[in-house]
Amino acid sequence: MGCHACEVACKQEHGLGVGPRLVRVIEKSPDFIPVYCHHCAKAPCKEACPVEAISRNEQGIVLIDNDLCIGCRECIEACPFGAMQFDETQEIAVKCDLCIERLLDNKLPACMNVCPTGCIHFAEKKNIASVFEKTL
Amino acid sequence: MKEVKKVRTVCRSCHGGCGVIAHVKDGKVIKVEGDPESPISHGTMCAKGLSITQLAYHPDRILYPMKKTGKGWERISWDEALDTVAGKFNEVKERFGPEAIMIGQGTGRDFESHFSRFGNMLGTPNMLTAGHMCYLSRIGATLTTCGRHPAIDYVNNPKCIVMWGCNPLWTNPDEYKGVSFWRAYKKGARLIVIDPRKGFLAKRADLWLQVRPGTDAALAMGFHNVIIEEELYDAGFVSQYIHGWDAFVDRVRKDYPLNRVEEITWVKQELIRKAARLYATTKPAGIHWGVPTEQTINCTDFTRAAVGLMAATGNLDAPGGNVFHQPPGTRSISEFSSHRSLSNEQRLKRLGGEQYKLAARMTIVTPKCAWDAILTGEPYPLKAGYLVGTNPVVSRANAKEVYKALSKLDFLAVSDFFMTPTAELADIFLPAGTWLEQNHVADNWKFHGYVLARQKVVEIGECWQDHKIFMELGKRMGQQWWDTVEDSLDWMLEPTGLTWEEFKKKGYLRGEPKFYKYREKGFSTPTKKVELYSTILEGWGRDPLPKYTEIPESPVSRPDLTDKYPYILNSGLRTPTFFHSANRQLPWLREIRPDPIVEIHPYTATKHGIEEGDWVWLESPRGRAKERAKFNTGIDPRVIVAEHGWWFPEIKSPDHGWEISNINMLTDNSHESMDPVMGATSLRVLLCNISRCENE
Numbered sequence: 001m002g003c004h005a006c007e008v009a010c011k012q013e014h015g016l017g018v019g020p021r022l023v024r025v026i027e028k029s030p031d032f033i034p035v036y037c038h039h040c041a042k043a044p045c046k047e048a049c050p051v052e053a054i055s056r057n058e059q060g061i062v063l064i065d066n067d068l069c070i071g072c073r074e075c076i077e078a079c080p081f082g083a084m085q086f087d088e089t090q091e092i093a094v095k096c097d098l099c100i101e102r103l104l105d106n107k108l109p110a111c112m113n114v115c116p117t118g119c120i121h122f123a124e125k126k127n128i129a130s131v132f133e134k135t136l
Numbered sequence: 137m138k139e140v141k142k143v144r145t146v147c148r149s150c151h152g153g154c155g156v157i158a159h160v161k162d163g164k165v166i167k168v169e170g171d172p173e174s175p176i177s178h179g180t181m182c183a184k185g186l187s188i189t190q191l192a193y194h195p196d197r198i199l200y201p202m203k204k205t206g207k208g209w210e211r212i213s214w215d216e217a218l219d220t221v222a223g224k225f226n227e228v229k230e231r232f233g234p235e236a237i238m239i240g241q242g243t244g245r246d247f248e249s250h251f252s253r254f255g256n257m258l259g260t261p262n263m264l265t266a267g268h269m270c271y272l273s274r275i276g277a278t279l280t281t282c283g284r285h286p287a288i289d290y291v292n293n294p295k296c297i298v299m300w301g302c303n304p305l306w307t308n309p310d311e312y313k314g315v316s317f318w319r320a321y322k323k324g325a326r327l328i329v330i331d332p333r334k335g336f337l338a339k340r341a342d343l344w345l346q347v348r349p350g351t352d353a354a355l356a357m358g359f360h361n362v363i364i365e366e367e368l369y370d371a372g373f374v375s376q377y378i379h380g381w382d383a384f385v386d387r388v389r390k391d392y393p394l395n396r397v398e399e400i401t402w403v404k405q406e407l408i409r410k411a412a413r414l415y416a417t418t419k420p421a422g423i424h425w426g427v428p429t430e431q432t433i434n435c436t437d438f439t440r441a442a443v444g445l446m447a448a449t450g451n452l453d454a455p456g457g458n459v460f461h462q463p464p465g466t467r468s469i470s471e472f473s474s475h476r477s478l479s480n481e482q483r484l485k486r487l488g489g490e491q492y493k494l495a496a497r498m499t500i501v502t503p504k505c506a507w508d509a510i511l512t513g514e515p516y517p518l519k520a521g522y523l524v525g526t527n528p529v530v531s532r533a534n535a536k537e538v539y540k541a542l543s544k545l546d547f548l549a550v551s552d553f554f555m556t557p558t559a560e561l562a563d564i565f566l567p568a569g570t571w572l573e574q575n576h577v578a579d580n581w582k583f584h585g586y587v588l589a590r591q592k593v594v595e596i597g598e599c600w601q602d603h604k605i606f607m608e609l610g611k612r613m614g615q616q617w618w619d620t621v622e623d624s625l626d627w628m629l630e631p632t633g634l635t636w637e638e639f640k641k642k643g644y645l646r647g648e649p650k651f652y653k654y655r656e657k658g659f660s661t662p663t664k665k666v667e668l669y670s671t672i673l674e675g676w677g678r679d680p681l682p683k684y685t686e687i688p689e690s691p692v693s694r695p696d697l698t699d700k701y702p703y704i705l706n707s708g709l710r711t712p713t714f715f716h717s718a719n720r721q722l723p724w725l726r727e728i729r730p731d732p733i734v735e736i737h738p739y740t741a742t743k744h745g746i747e748e749g750d751w752v753w754l755e756s757p758r759g760r761a762k763e764r765a766k767f768n769t770g771i772d773p774r775v776i777v778a779e780h781g782w783w784f785p786e787i788k789s790p791d792h793g794w795e796i797s798n799i800n801m802l803t804d805n806s807h808e809s810m811d812p813v814m815g816a817t818s819l820r821v822l823l824c825n826i827s828r829c830e831n832e
Contacts, residue, residue: 001305001336003314003712008186008724012167018727029735029768030339114170116180116305116315 002032006111006120013099013110020085022096023111034120036111037062037083037096041125045095048078054095060124061098069093098122138162144171144643146578146590148246148571149184149191150715151271151309153177153579153586155643156185158572158593165189165572165594175586175644176579180315183713183725190722192570192596196785197553199597202565209555209565214598214608217564221522222612224547224563225258228520234259235485236519238506241265242526243716245571246590247602248581249628251524252473252499254606257615261478261486261501262509262518266531268495268502269431269816271310275583276494276814277439280672283660285583286446286458288422290316291649294456296326296418298411299337300442301352302426307710311461311584317424326418328411330355332706333735333777334770343411348402349706349775350821353434354684355408356441358397360388362412363448369416370450377654378447379661380669380680387681400684402772416449420456428820431708433685433809435816436494440670441682447666455651461585462647465632469581472628475499487515491807492815493676502815503532504805507541520547522609524602525568527717529557530783533805533817535798536759551605554721557783557794569601575621576603577628577639585647589640678813687821688809689757691774694823701756701823707799708780708819709735721785732782732797734763736826737773741765744826751829754778756822759801762829776826780819 002025010016010023024035039062046054046062053068054075064075069092076084076093087094099109107113112120140161147154147168155174159167168188172179191197201217202209212220228236239255241247243266255263267273278285288294290312297320305314321327329341330352338344347355363369364385374381394405401408415421423446429438443452451457483489488505489496509518521542528538542548542561550559551566559565571590578590592601600608607617607624618624625636632645639645658664662671674680686693691704711733713725720726734754736746746752748767753760754776763778771777780800784793795801802824809818 003305004183004728005181005186005712007728008183009181011724012186012189018723021727030334030336030770032336113179114181114186116182116313117318 001117002027002029003116005114005116009110009114013102014094016087016094017089019089020087020094022083022085022094035082038081039096039098044078044080045075045084048074050074061100062095063097063100064093064095066090066092140166143591143593145593146571146588147181147185147188148574148578148590149182149188150307151243152246152571153309153582153588154181154185154313155179155588156181160593163594165192173643175646176584176588177313178315180313183728184715184719187719187722187724188570188572190724191553191719192572194554194721196555196721197597198555198565198567199599200567201598204563214600217566218609218612220564221549221609224520225613228547229259232517232519235262235482236517238262238264238501238518238521240521240523240526240528242531243270245525245568245602246574246576246578247524247606249469249472250603250606250624252469252475254610254615256474256477257610258613259478259482261483261489261499262506263500264503264506265500267498267500268492268814269435269819270427272498272500273430273435273811273814273816274425274439276498277436278443280494280667280670281440281443281661282447282452282666284460286443286452286460287311287583288424289456289459290320290422292420292455293320293323294325294420294422296328296415296421297321298328298330298415298421298423299341300330300423300425301428302424303335303337303710304424305336306712308426311582326414328414332772332775333768338770343407343414345403345407345411346772348400348772349428349704350432350434350687350690350818351401351684352429353438353441353682354392354397354400355403356438356445357388357392357682357684358394358401358408359412359415359445360441360448361392361394361397362409363416363445364388366413368413369448373450374448377659377665379663379665379667379671384444384668384681387683391683415445419451420454421449421451422457428706428708430816431819432687432816432821433811433818435811435814437682437684440668443666444668444682447668452666453652453654459651460653461583462650464585464587464645464647466577466580466587466645467628467631473499485516488815492813494813495815502810502817503528503538504807504810504815504817507537510541510544511537519545521545522549523558523562524551527552527556527558527783529561529794530717530781530798530800533800533803533819534758535794535800537805538800539794551602554785555792556717557790557792560790560792566605567597567599568605569596569599573599574601574603575625575636576601577625577636580628585649586644588644589642591640673813676813687818689804689818689822691823697757697823701825703740703776703824703826704774705754705756705802705822705824706775706777706820707803707822709733709777711779714781717781717783720783732763732779733766734776734778734826735766735768735771736776737771738767738769739773740776740826741767744828746826746828751832753827753829754799754802754824755827756802756824758804761797761799761801763797763799776824
């Protein structure tokens with residue numbers, strides 16, 4: 001509903017300044033459209049990357065390796081959701097990692113954790129539909 | 137790697153109350169998270185609170201006391217700063233009396249207790265707050281009507297929620313937060329939304345009433361009409377517990393037939409009927425209302441009529457309705473404030489006290505009376521001031537007058553985080569601590585039944601929490617205070633049997649929930665009943681019954697102005713990123729909302745050749761301001777809704793661009809436009825025109 005708490009929680013968690021927005025809510029009141037990474041099974045960002053800096057781990061989280069990224073922005077062009085972002089200060093692409101360190105700590109992703117309406121969920125493909133059936 | 141220490145505290149980036157766990161490393165807060173054990177916020181936090189590290193460690197933050205010299209601002213010691221302020225105040229006090237000193241706060245940083253105590257002991261009745269049109273105004277109106285503020289009881293699951301000019305998911309977090317509303321709503325509560333704009337809640341509502349701004353009091357009377365006509369009221373409650381029901385029924389039946397209410401409010405009769413029925417027949421039902429209902433000439437009357445709805449339907453102090461939450465047993469803010477220290481003689485000198493009697497009872501002054509006194513010297517001149525966490529040049533009506541008045545003071549001290557346009561007018565700047573730098577029994581002035589332990593997480597620069605500034609300044613002027621802030625908190629907590637140190641470990645206290653308390657002791661009003669016919673207002677020579685008064689500057693009352701100013705301007709559109717004039721310098725938040733926004737219907741825009749994203753001029757009979765156009769099809773084409781609170785910290789000249797996009801360049805603070813007993817300013821209805829900015 002456009003409170004943007006997820007955006008700031010994400011920036012705080014990932015130490016990001018102005019520029020890259022790994023999650024973003026576009027306001028078209030009364031509608032609010034979240035823009036976020038879908039961690040696609042066949043990820044266009046991963047396929048576009050010329051140096052194989054983007055990978056998909058066994059949990060299905062699509063990750064980018066900061067050290068390998070050459071800042072060519074091919075992935076940003078390729079992502080159909082606008083979820084790939086560019087960090088001008090580091091001159092590399094950045095993306096949602098589902099707060100992988102928090103997950104390891106048994107904590108929810110930062111965006112999900114602060115959301116007052118509980119509209120953010122993550123789960124495997126086969127489970128996500130049931131999550132939404134329950135909550136919406 | 138050094139260890140991260142976690143400190144449990146309470147946010148105050150708005151009216152506050154959300155539980156926070158602050159992560160501290162090397163003496164610095166590196167991160168804040170919501171506290172899942174908080175009874176108020178249940179682990180959630182908003183964009184403002186989450187940005188506190190960007191505020192606390194902002195490069196522009198003023199970390200030391202400063203004095204203004206011929207060469208600009210210069211760093212000084214706390215001793216010099218406090219001695220200067222105390223010296224100046226003593227001088228004014230001797231020559232003109234303590235009433236010539238005004239003290240002022242904005243929405244406050246939870247220092248209301250210390251603020252009022254300081255003012256009372258100083259001997260000045262001239263205390264400015266935002267309360268004339270925000271929160272305190274509803275405390276005043278409910279006090280006169282039913283003895284105490286009845287907040288919605290989300291915990292006990294209202295089956296019907298009336299969201300009246302309010303979006304708690306974004307703002308207005310006085311008692312319960314958006315998350316509490318959302319939980320109650322998701323349990324299946326029916327939702328009635330009353331809002332001139334179609335937003336997230338209106339879209340989901342069972343019924344959305346798109347009211348003409350400022351006419352909420354008429355709409356409430358329309359609800360009453362349906363409830364009376366269809367006999368949907370609680371006959372037992374009404375006969376036993378309402379004072380003046382018959383007179384009220386006469387007023388409603390005679391003056392507020394639904395066709396007239398439709399004409400006033402623009403809401404279709406049938407929709408009013410449906411909404412009134414839904415509210416009156418679904419039990420329990422609660423009303424959650426926001427400041428737009430209060431920021432008009434109808435401030436007190438709307439709240440009184442709304443309390444009437446709660447009472448007539450038997451929802452007052454009923455679980456899941458609107459209830460009088462029991463205080464948690466600490467010393468009340470009123471006792472702490474030591475109102476008795478202010479002599480009757482001084483009390484009678486309160487500016488505007490004779491005219492705005494309810495404001496006077498709430499111990500405040502509507503700002504217009506202060507500006508008048510400074511600029512005209514009538515009834516006596518104000519010579520000096522201390523403004524704490526407030527930026528009236530931007531946030532009060534009729535900005536040009538505010539600026540002129542503050543500039544004319546002989547001496548002004550300001551405490552804040554940044555050099556705001558208001559702070560730039562000061563002689564002394566005192567650096568205040570954020571909520572990360574504060575020990576306090578938080579929320580002690582609210583009506584949700586809790587007090588919360590906000591404990592100091594860090595100290596930054598030489599900043600002091602406001603409470604300490606009041607205390608140390610007061611001591612230098614011969615006032616009796618405790619040695620430390622923590623000692624004052626011990627005294628506040630004393631009746632609970634806890635010390636501050638013990639309370640800190642406990643985290644919060646809650647008053648024992650209890651309902652239908654009136655059955656034992658009646659209501660805390662002169663008649664012990666809900667006074668829909670107010671004996672207090674009658675005693676003041678005012679209309680004892682609620683009514684709707686046409687806004688003095690509306691298309692109805694001023695058709696002569698509508699050629700030049702054809703639109704209704706609703707100023708003060710809230711955003712989830714900014715708190716009034718605060719936060720414009722925080723990168724995370726400014727990225728989300730870089731520009732001041734005015735929402736208009738695309739139809740209106742087309743008429744003026746405006747495209748989405750264009751800079752536009754908004755102009756009223758008093759002045760103009762520039763904002764960026766955003767289209768909203770869920771808004772009446774006759775209405776324009778603009779954000780408030782804008783100045784530009786990035787403009788480094790002392791004005792910081794306060795005139796450019798400040799909606800209060802347009803607003804009116806004339807006495808005729810204000811609520812007659814509370815002095816609430818008319819911020820939600822004035823006439824304006826819109827045009828595209830050329831060369832932008």
